[in-house]
Amino acid sequence: MAEIRLDHVSFTYPDGTKAVDNLTLSVPAGQRVAIVGQNGAGKTTAVKLMNGLLKPTEGDVYVGDWNTKEHTTAQVSRKVGYVFQNPDDQIFHNDVESEVRFGPKNMGYDEDRVDELSEWAMKLCGVFDEREENPYNLPYSTRKFVTIASVLAMDSDVIILDEPTAGQDKTGLNLLANMLEELEKRGKTVITITHDMEFVTEHFERIVVMANRRLIADESADTVFYNAEVLDESMLKPPAVANMASLLGIDGGLLTKPQLITAILKNIHP
Numbered sequence: 001m002a003e004i005r006l007d008h009v010s011f012t013y014p015d016g017t018k019a020v021d022n023l024t025l026s027v028p029a030g031q032r033v034a035i036v037g038q039n040g041a042g043k044t045t046a047v048k049l050m051n052g053l054l055k056p057t058e059g060d061v062y063v064g065d066w067n068t069k070e071h072t073t074a075q076v077s078r079k080v081g082y083v084f085q086n087p088d089d090q091i092f093h094n095d096v097e098s099e100v101r102f103g104p105k106n107m108g109y110d111e112d113r114v115d116e117l118s119e120w121a122m123k124l125c126g127v128f129d130e131r132e133e134n135p136y137n138l139p140y141s142t143r144k145f146v147t148i149a150s151v152l153a154m155d156s157d158v159i160i161l162d163e164p165t166a167g168q169d170k171t172g173l174n175l176l177a178n179m180l181e182e183l184e185k186r187g188k189t190v191i192t193i194t195h196d197m198e199f200v201t202e203h204f205e206r207i208v209v210m211a212n213r214r215l216i217a218d219e220s221a222d223t224v225f226y227n228a229e230v231l232d233e234s235m236l237k238p239p240a241v242a243n244m245a246s247l248l249g250i251d252g253g254l255l256t257k258p259q260l261i262t263a264i265l266k267n268i269h270p
């Protein structure tokens with residue numbers, strides 16, 4: 001299992017846009033991390049640096065003991081799978097099963113392993129019954145799960161999800177919750193970019209906040225959503241419970257409704 005380490009990493013696009021500025025961060029194997037921040041903060045660029053799609057213009061990115069500059073994108077992406085924000089940037093087969101089988105086949109796994117991994121990934125993502133469908137006949141939210149399944153089927157140590165909750169209803173959110181549990185059991189590292197702060201508080205203990213191309217906080221949810229300076233600089237909207245607790249002047253890093261109700265009742269009947 002691979003640790004990811006960014007050491008004073010900056011990245012400038014060829015048109016001169018600096019998208020990541022001096023980012024230092026490490027994610028131990030098996031951890032779950034959410035990266036949050038405004039549009040344009042540099043989140044997607046940061047994760048593309050982690051899976052070798054982009055190579056730093058300054059500093060170094062390590063996946064385990066590999067420096068990504070010394071390996072091809074194809075090599076790094078075998079260790080760090082990346083699910084694109086928009087599924088339509090990733091899908092290129094005419095049926096779900098072929099799409100999901102492509103990755104593990106391409107990695108050279110034997111037929112049995114390809115069968116086993118693709119079935120596991122399709123079931124976990126709720127698309128097994130749609131395996132013969134053309135992905136483009138499925139709704140956007142289901143296509144997103146097709147792309148998640150196609151990355152999970154490669155069995156990489158690290159999985160990066162870019163906005164997994166976008167366009168998902170309760171069923172999709174439940175699938176994601178179940179998937180995160182299963183990935184944890186398998187010891188996978190999961191890094192998620194999201195704008196959904198309820199999703200963050202429910203599933204991620206470690207929150208990395210980016211603003212203006214830089215990392216401005218790397219804390220637990222119960223700290224970061226009560227840090228006025230960070231909220232101000234990142235323009236993050238804290239989850240409803242944290243918002244309410246702050247308005248009521250209740251300290252203590254509350255994140256869930258039962259915690260908030262208990263605290264309110266304690267104030268009424270001390």
Ligand SMILES: Nc1ncnc2c1ncn2[C@@H]1O[C@H](COP(=O)(O)OP(=O)(O)OP(=O)(O)O)[C@@H](O)[C@H]1O
Pocket residue numbers: 013014015017018019037038039040041042043044045046
């Ligand atoms: N291919 C590109 N060429 C030039 N500039 C780019 C490119 N991709 C992104 N940028 C710019 O880099 C900066 C960081 O973008 P990035 O997509 O990494 O941010 P983000 O935090 O992921 O935003 P979002 O939440 O909108 O996806 C932005 O100013 C963006 O316009």
